[in-house]
Amino acid sequence: MENLLGEAADLLKKSKNIVLFTGAGMSQESGIPTFRDKDGLWNRYAPEQFGTVDSLKATALKTPEKVLSFIEENVNVFLKATPNAGHLAIANLAKNGHEVTVLTQNIDDLHERAGSAVVHKLHGDLFTFRCSKCGAIANDMSNYLTELKDKIAAVKEKGQALCAADLVSFLPKCSCGALMRPDVVLFGESLPELPWNAAREALVRAHCLVVVGTSAEVYPASTLPKLAFQMEVPIIEINPRPVLKHNAVTIAMRAAEAFTKLASKMGM
Numbered sequence: 001m002e003n004l005l006g007e008a009a010d011l012l013k014k015s016k017n018i019v020l021f022t023g024a025g026m027s028q029e030s031g032i033p034t035f036r037d038k039d040g041l042w043n044r045y046a047p048e049q050f051g052t053v054d055s056l057k058a059t060a061l062k063t064p065e066k067v068l069s070f071i072e073e074n075v076n077v078f079l080k081a082t083p084n085a086g087h088l089a090i091a092n093l094a095k096n097g098h099e100v101t102v103l104t105q106n107i108d109d110l111h112e113r114a115g116s117a118v119v120h121k122l123h124g125d126l127f128t129f130r131c132s133k134c135g136a137i138a139n140d141m142s143n144y145l146t147e148l149k150d151k152i153a154a155v156k157e158k159g160q161a162l163c164a165a166d167l168v169s170f171l172p173k174c175s176c177g178a179l180m181r182p183d184v185v186l187f188g189e190s191l192p193e194l195p196w197n198a199a200r201e202a203l204v205r206a207h208c209l210v211v212v213g214t215s216a217e218v219y220p221a222s223t224l225p226k227l228a229f230q231m232e233v234p235i236i237e238i239n240p241r242p243v244l245k246h247n248a249v250t251i252a253m254r255a256a257e258a259f260t261k262l263a264s265k266m267g268m
């Protein structure tokens with residue numbers, strides 16, 4: 001393992017332009033459980049009931065308290081999360097003279113909060129809202145979860161039976177009058193084009209790709225390491241259970257631990 005860490009540190013050091021591709025494993029040590037694990041969100045809240053706008057509406061009409069607990073659980077998780085040593089080390093690469101582009105499957109804002117300036121959100125952004133009618137975007141929503149926590153408390157304090165309208169009141173309104181929703185990719189929705197184009201463009205300029213905490217096995221995530229491999233961009237994989245079949249420098253560790261060790265080897 002020491003050899004592999006050394007090899008990865010050397011590769012990072014000599015790479016002017018570094019692209020990172022991060023997934024759920026990146027934020028796990030920040031307290032955001034992976035969605036699909038044993039205790040993951042989608043195991044406790046069936047996607048058929050909570051994973052699409054239509055199914056959420058139907059569940060809210062039938063059992064609004066279940067949707068409230070789904071929302072409340074998410075609000076608490078994302079409010080509590082703070083960047084971990086891995087997020088900080090990635091942001092630090094840019095301060096040490098590297099050009100750093102982060103491509104992430106995560107919808108949280110931990111890379112940004114750690115100080116990374118270039119972050120492309122491949123599955124959308126929990127802190128950006130999109131109008132369901134005119135498509136207008138509101139991206140200054142960083143206080144949204146704090147406000148939502150208060151709204152949830154107020155609804156609970158009312159002591160009346162919860163109804164779907166209470167839940168609808170949680171959503172911000174667009175200037176056109178329609179409701180806005182978090183700009184994240186739900187089940188069956190297409191992926192946003194711009195960040196994926198940016199991801200491919202970043203790989204063309206990359207001297208090294210670091211895949212962190214994502215299995216990257218399933219299309220379309222799998223296309224990024226594949227593309228790097230085809231362009232002969234060296235790959236480092238950081239995953240407790242590595243999965244990449246392309247010849248990568250493999251570090252079988254969780255993200256925060258691996259980056260702490262790499263940063264120290266790089267003298268950062």
Ligand SMILES: [Zn+2]
Nearest residue numbers: 131134174176
């Ligand atoms: Zn609108």
